[in-house]
Amino acid sequence: MDRRIDFGVSLYSFTQPWYERPGYGIADMFAFLRKLGISQYEIVGAQSFDQYPVPRPETVRGLLELNERYGMTPFSYGGGVDMGKITGRDMDDEEIFRESLNDLRVAQRIGAKHLRGTMLPLDYLPRLAEFAERFGIRIGFEIHAPSRPSDAKIQQYLEAFDKLDSPWLGFVPDFGIFIERPSPTLKENLERRGAHRETVEHAIANRHVGKTEEQVWQEVQAMGHAGEGDHIAVSQLFGHQSFGPADFDGFRSVLRRTLYFHGKFYHVDENLVETAIDYDRLLGLVVESGFRGTMMTEYEGHSYNLDDAEEQVARHIAMQESILSKL
């Protein structure tokens, strides 16, 4: 087992019970994680706090008490600037920078050592690195779908990070950028929402053959499937539930400036395989790069309205252990 890589779990993984189960809270998540042998976590402010971007003092106190009681360590704080919260205008870069400093303060208050922050223009990076160092908190910019590591913009940040050569700034690649095929749970969910199986299969088969979403939607209607569920299926498979060839080369290039990973996933089956995302290959590349650090498990099954976070998080950790033990 490669012990250069350790595990944490984002509390975001428990979105479904957090939202739906009366009385379910962070204490329940911590109790479960301790049973799994996990002591590091990420917390997403806009989800876990009832006041944001500045949590109430009693919220912070409550979290610190729970850390103590369960022996949990806040690895990272999922901040992020709501640059569109003011109706009628976008925040400018200076405002986003100021809000990023606020996120650093919150990360410090809760005791996190990393902030998953909002990307600022390149000329802000030296100032941001300076503040990160002052607070003792590393700031990671997430590489999230639909971005790919090879995108020109990501590569510009890579170059800037290299030039700055600061340990305080880097990337947080989200494994959701490597979805190569729809998860079986996505297909089931689309059917539950009223899509015909034929619609789902047609949209998948025609996703990467040069057709537009509108063309495929016309074709599906011509097949006699014109319901709302069919429309949602086409729209999602071309939109935020998209998939495609994984950018492994790009991934390799950003590893040297990666602070930690979001181990996003949608379904690990009973054989400990995530069929949508090639974890074998990705973890292989991580180990090959000599990376030392943390894989932050991030289950997103709530997108398909599945209340199985505990089983899935446990399987995800077991899958990673199994893959790493063979490397």
Add this chain to the structure above:
Amino acid sequence: MPTKYMILGYGDHVLCDDSLRLVRHGAKHQSLMLDVRLNYYRGLHLSCISEFELRLDGRVVPSGNVILSLHGKEFAIDELSDQYTEFWGVKDRATLECFLGPVAEGGHDVDLTLRFRSPYMKFAPGVYATIDGSARKTMVLRTIEKAGV
């Protein structure tokens, strides 16, 4: 272009069960109240609400007759777009208070249109993802008598 309206799977929780109530303040004054939640994975500032319409038994309740209260503060629907410091947490209930004429006890068709922008999912200047948090259900009205006005 991304999905026009993203809809998460919590639609059934938006109109909180058993929360439809008619509060009588003496003989003449009454208000219809109802608790609502966001259909999203995270909380939002009230300013992010971009569309709001409440229908009761098919009839629009004029937005000027509706007050939204959250954390002990009250807002007119038209004021919501300015409230970028008022955060509605994802586990929190907001209460809608509607000033209406007589409403019968029993089942009512409650139809809420609630759309909001996701304030960090920016696609272009001024363009953000729209989340559809609308919900409709038949709710049973109960009456609560309150002394005084």
